[in-house]
Amino acid sequence: xxxxxxxxxxxxxxxxxxxxxxxxxxxxxxxxxxxxxxxxxxxxxxxxxxxxxxxxxxxxxxxxxxxxxxxxxxxxxxxxxxxxxxxxxxxxxxxxxxxxxxxxxxxxxxxxxxxxxxxxxxxxxxxxxxxxxxxxxxxxxxxxxxxxx
Numbered sequence: 565x566x567x568x569x570x571x572x573x574x575x576x577x578x579x580x581x582x583x584x585x586x587x588x589x590x591x592x593x594x595x596x597x598x599x600x601x602x603x604x605x606x607x608x609x610x611x612x613x614x615x616x617x618x619x620x621x622x623x624x625x626x627x628x629x630x631x632x633x634x635x636x637x638x639x640x641x642x643x644x645x646x647x648x649x650x651x652x653x654x655x656x657x658x659x660x661x662x663x664x665x666x667x668x669x670x671x672x673x674x675x676x677x678x679x680x681x682x683x684x685x686x687x688x689x690x691x692x693x694x695x696x697x698x699x700x701x702x703x704x705x706x707x708x709x710x711x712x713x
Contacts, residue, residue, distance in 0.1 A: 567687070567689060568689065571689060571690070571693045574598065574599075574602065574693070575693065575696065577598045577601075578595055578598050578697060578700065579700070581594035581595055581598060582704050582707070587708070588705065588708040588709070589622060589623075591701075591704060591708070592611045592622050592623045593623050595611070595697070595701070596609050596610070596611060596623045596624070596625040597625060599625060599677075600625035600626060603625070603626055603679075603683075604680055604683040604684075605626070605627075606626070606627065606658075606678075606680040606683070607626050607677075607678055607679045607680050607683060607684075608624060608625060608626030608627050608628060608629060608676075608677070608678045609624070609625050609626065609675065609676070609677050609678075610623065610624035610625070610628060610630060610675070610676045611623050611624075611673055611674075611675050611676075612630075612634070612641060612673050612674045612675075612676065613672065613673040614636075614645070614671045614672060614673055614674075617635060617636060618633050618634060618635050618636060619633070619634045619635075619636070619641045619642075619673070619674060620632070620633050621633070622673075626678070627678070629658075629676075629678050630676055640662065641662070641674050641676075644662040644663075644664050644674055645664050645671050645674065647664075648664060648666075649664070650662065650663045650691055650694065650695060650698075651663075652686070652691065654681070657680060657681045657682065658678050658679065658680060658681065659677075659678075659679045659680075659681060659684075659685075659686045660676070660677065660678055660679075661675075661676070661677040661679070661686065661690075661691075661694060662674055662675070662676055662677075663675045663676075663677075663694055663695065663697075663698045664698075665698045665699075665701045665702050665705075666702060667702060667705060667706065672701075672702070672705055673701075675694070675697070675698060675701075677694070
């Protein structure tokens with residue numbers, strides 16, 4: 565299958581999630597489930613939300629490679645939040661993508677993808693797509709909590 569067609573189909577599926585859910589938690593679950601349908605059994609996607617003191621995993625599809633709670637100032641999620649942009653790493657046989665998402669300057673959370681190298685090769689098109697998903701989360705967050713922060 566052509567990669568651009570594949571990403572367009574996934575974009576459509578993720579875009580429909582908001583119409584199918586009533587809560588922010590179910591929205592996060594819906595997004596991760598859409599990714600889970602295309603992942604191999606070693607890949608994962610998780611969404612962490614920022615609380616007053618920690619990053620807390622709200623949902624994970626696939627093996628969860630990251631601790632469920634990470635204190636601010638410790639670990640990769642804090643580094644990603646400070647950087648404020650997508651971070652891509654390769655460790656052993658895994659490609660790892662971290663994407664923080666915000667409301668204005670306020671950190672809402674971080675999406676974390678672990679993608680096995682032998683199942684899929686991440687490209688610039690994927691980075692663009694994942695950033696679009698992050699922006700979608702930011703915009704839709706406002707529909708669940710319109711006047712916070």
